[in-house]
Amino acid sequence: MKQILWFRRDLRIIDNEILSSAKGEVLPIFIFDKNILQNLPNNDKRVTFIHKSVYELKENLKKIGLDLALFFDTPTNVFIKLKKQGFDEILTSIDFDSYAKKRDDEIEKIIPLRRFLDSYLINPKDILKSDKTPYKVFTPFYNSLEPLHQSNYIKEFEVSKNINKVDFDYSFFPSLDELGFEKQDLPNFLYKTADELICDFSKKIRNYQENRDFFYLDVGSNLSVHLRFGLISPKMVFNKIKKLQAPKKEIDFFIRELIWREFYNYILYHFPKSEFENLNGINVNWNQNEEDFQKWCEGNTGVPIIDASMRHLNSTGLMHNRLRMIVASYLVKNLLVDWKKGEAYFAQKLLDYEASSNIGSWQWAASTGVDAVPYFRVFNPYLQSKKFDNEALFIKTVLKELKDVEPKKIHNENGVQEDIFLTYPKQIVSINYSRDRAILEFKRANCEK
Numbered sequence: 001m002k003q004i005l006w007f008r009r010d011l012r013i014i015d016n017e018i019l020s021s022a023k024g025e026v027l028p029i030f031i032f033d034k035n036i037l038q039n040l041p042n043n044d045k046r047v048t049f050i051h052k053s054v055y056e057l058k059e060n061l062k063k064i065g066l067d068l069a070l071f072f073d074t075p076t077n078v079f080i081k082l083k084k085q086g087f088d089e090i091l092t093s094i095d096f097d098s099y100a101k102k103r104d105d106e107i108e109k110i111i112p113l114r115r116f117l118d119s120y121l122i123n124p125k126d127i128l129k130s131d132k133t134p135y136k137v138f139t140p141f142y143n144s145l146e147p148l149h150q151s152n153y154i155k156e157f158e159v160s161k162n163i164n165k166v167d168f169d170y171s172f173f174p175s176l177d178e179l180g181f182e183k184q185d186l187p188n189f190l191y192k193t194a195d196e197l198i199c200d201f202s203k204k205i206r207n208y209q210e211n212r213d214f215f216y217l218d219v220g221s222n223l224s225v226h227l228r229f230g231l232i233s234p235k236m237v238f239n240k241i242k243k244l245q246a247p248k249k250e251i252d253f254f255i256r257e258l259i260w261r262e263f264y265n266y267i268l269y270h271f272p273k274s275e276f277e278n279l280n281g282i283n284v285n286w287n288q289n290e291e292d293f294q295k296w297c298e299g300n301t302g303v304p305i306i307d308a309s310m311r312h313l314n315s316t317g318l319m320h321n322r323l324r325m326i327v328a329s330y331l332v333k334n335l336l337v338d339w340k341k342g343e344a345y346f347a348q349k350l351l352d353y354e355a356s357s358n359i360g361s362w363q364w365a366a367s368t369g370v371d372a373v374p375y376f377r378v379f380n381p382y383l384q385s386k387k388f389d390n391e392a393l394f395i396k397t398v399l400k401e402l403k404d405v406e407p408k409k410i411h412n413e414n415g416v417q418e419d420i421f422l423t424y425p426k427q428i429v430s431i432n433y434s435r436d437r438a439i440l441e442f443k444r445a446n447c448e449k
């Protein structure tokens with residue numbers, strides 16, 4: 001028996017189901033997938049992070065007597081070659097987005113593929129309502145996970161004792177340059193291990209619930225990128241967070257956030273059409289004005305909180321959760337631009353981009369998804385910035401041209417923009433007018449459903 005262990009979004013050796021289920025001679029591999037890389041700009045930060053993480057994975061595999069073979073090709077080409085070398089089976093972790101499903105179905109025709117779900121705590125197949133249909137609302141879904149709520153530890157996978165390294169040429173390791181990418185500077189926390197991030201978080205968790213929305217503070221765990229690429233499993237996060245010396249209510253609140261990640265994966269599994277369609281079936285007449293969308297992307301809308309968030313995203317690949325909610329609401333409601341455009345833009349830029357969480361959150365913001373924000377709720381970006389960044393600290397860090405402007409003017413408290421900003425763009429749309437326009441349009445779309 002010769003097995004291929006195909007690492008993709010599980011770049012770790014601890015608590016990895018493919019390493020635990022493997023048997024006999026194994027070839028761990030990672031493919032720099034040409035189908036994906038050819039669509040990315042050469043300064044994509046995620047490629048720098050993946051490249052570094054794959055190097056660390058290779059070193060860790062060597063410590064347990066294995067190694068990692070690297071390929072720079074399409075998966076189809078790689079497996080056609082490996083088939084000829086007598087491999088019987090591929091073990092890999094599962095992904096539910098359309099590209100991944102199509103790719104895996106094709107690979108399965110070349111070599112049998114066994115898929116494991118270890119990027120999530122919950123197998124979507126296992127959780128259904130009493131009428132055997134999937135949950136569509138978060139709270140009952142969350143409440144149904146009683147065994148999880150009762151437990152403080154979930155058993156982790158151990159590396160199989162019955163495996164050994166197949167004879168192979170493991171020497172190929174393409175540089176970023178050879179892959180066609182430039183090395184990028186990453187935010188400091190991405191040079192830390194997941195354990196180090198949890199240690200940092202142990203000092204912040206006491207104020208997590210209270211301060212989570214204050215986006216000028218660093219209150220979150222910053223674990224989303226490590227979770228996305230599987231440098232840590234959600235099970236390990238669960239186990240480690242449960243062990244922290246912290247108030248139970250803070251720990252429970254954090255686990256609840258982690259379950260949102262599960263919920264959106266669950267929704268994508270049960271409703272794959274949500275990747276492409278409004279899940280609630282409404283038909284919104286979206287604004288086709290490309291210029292408005294471009295201004296949102298560049299951070300030139302004339303609304304400081306929106307522009308600071310978008311420019312920060314463009315330069316760092318990061319955006320705080322509250323800011324994601326504010327810019328998404330502004331795009332889909334105030335500008336009335338289709339959420340799919342915002343989703344696709346985030347997919348290009350976010351370091352932690354994860355199809356299920358991104359699609360689910362965009363459909364939530366657009367009032368088109370399951371358990372979504374009601375259509376008549378439109379965030380006022382100025383009230384949001386005043387409430388969560390009263391001194392405009394975050395905004396001033398990004399928008400240097402506003403550094404001497406009084407916070408109350410940045411939050412537009414007197415409602416007159418023209419006398420405030422000399423070198424800053426004027427609002428591309430009035431907040432009140434565009435809010436009313438959105439409510440009318442969403443009301444019509446909901447009535448005509």
Ligand code: FAD
Binds near residue numbers: 355
């Ligand atoms: P923490 O507050 O420390 O939370 C812990 C973990 O729980 C996170 O790492 C994440 O894995 C999970 N989590 C927290 N909040 C959410 C949530 N609302 N939905 C799903 N999972 C959550 N998250 C992504 O990982 N990838 C995405 O592509 C993504 N796109 C988003 C798009 C929009 C429009 C919105 C509103 C939210 C999106 N999120 C996404 C969720 C959330 O913003 C990030 O997970 C969070 O900001 C990551 O920071 P953290 O690790 O410090 O989170």
